[in-house]
Amino acid sequence: MKLVISGKGGVGKTTIAAFLARALSKRVNVFLIDSDPSMNLNIMFGIKRPKPIAELKDIIRERTVINNGLYIMNPYVDDIIENYSAKIGNIKLMVLGTIEKAYSGCICPETAFLRALLRKLTVKEECLILDTEAGLEFIGRGLAEKFDVMLIVTEPSLKSVETSKRIYELSKDLGIKRIYCLPNKIYEESDLNFIKNNINFEIIHALPYDNKLKEIDTKGLTVFDINSKFYKDIEQLAEKLLSISKIQL
Numbered sequence: 001m002k003l004v005i006s007g008k009g010g011v012g013k014t015t016i017a018a019f020l021a022r023a024l025s026k027r028v029n030v031f032l033i034d035s036d037p038s039m040n041l042n043i044m045f046g047i048k049r050p051k052p053i054a055e056l057k058d059i060i061r062e063r064t065v066i067n068n069g070l071y072i073m074n075p076y077v078d079d080i081i082e083n084y085s086a087k088i089g090n091i092k093l094m095v096l097g098t099i100e101k102a103y104s105g106c107i108c109p110e111t112a113f114l115r116a117l118l119r120k121l122t123v124k125e126e127c128l129i130l131d132t133e134a135g136l137e138f139i140g141r142g143l144a145e146k147f148d149v150m151l152i153v154t155e156p157s158l159k160s161v162e163t164s165k166r167i168y169e170l171s172k173d174l175g176i177k178r179i180y181c182l183p184n185k186i187y188e189e190s191d192l193n194f195i196k197n198n199i200n201f202e203i204i205h206a207l208p209y210d211n212k213l214k215e216i217d218t219k220g221l222t223v224f225d226i227n228s229k230f231y232k233d234i235e236q237l238a239e240k241l242l243s244i245s246k247i248q249l
């Protein structure tokens, strides 16, 4: 399963990516990719951030650039996957980092390298989770192309619903087979009804509002410290995703 997690800023993408990695890693090896410029997925696991791939300037140039303006589109990346990912049990975490002018069709060496890396990972890894930056930018970066499932995290607000609908429309063209709405921060029934009434694509599961989650920011808790209803729901979501992708062990 190659899973992309998208949605408006602050809706809970990074939180959900990390908890899903925990739940799925009980059943399969999980490879988690942080493609958000704020690069904070490691905090969810209480570990130091691995070196962002985009910062490996010399390696990228050595392997990608032939001469001025000519790039190798399939550079060797296997060792990068091993050497620049952090290991947390059955989870590996890689941080992509930011590239200047990565979109608007620009094929700079960094973009070529990151795309090659993502292509390799989609072939090599059984369970990939890509945490994206807020909004629609990730589509332009061309990183989600070989992914098969997308969760568009949606909180009960008009702005979130509008962003989710735009992501849905644009993602259909990426060739992602299954795209679901994932309501988050559901405090009461009317919150979920609001999303149901405003979203015109399938809802996979609804995640509750959970006050305990703020202790990840305030008290340094990790995804392994929280076993509340939120996590039980994440486990149910993980089961649904496993049965959808038929990689049940």
Ligand SMILES: Nc1ncnc2c1ncn2[C@@H]1O[C@H](COP(=O)(O)OP(=O)(O)OP(=O)(O)O)[C@@H](O)[C@H]1O
Pocket: 007, 008, 009, 010, 011, 012, 013, 014, 015, 016, 036, 038, 132, 133, 134, 184, 185, 186, 207, 208, 209, 210, 211, 213, 214, 216, 217, 230
């Ligand atoms: N179900 C929830 N209940 C309560 N708080 C939540 C829930 N999900 C996420 N949060 C909180 O919302 C805030 C934003 O979460 P997170 O960083 O995961 O969002 P994001 O979508 O990745 O944001 P960004 O767009 O900045 O990358 C965090 O403080 C997190 O603890």
Ligand SMILES: [Mg+2]
Pocket: 013, 014, 015, 036, 132
């Ligand atoms: Mg985030």
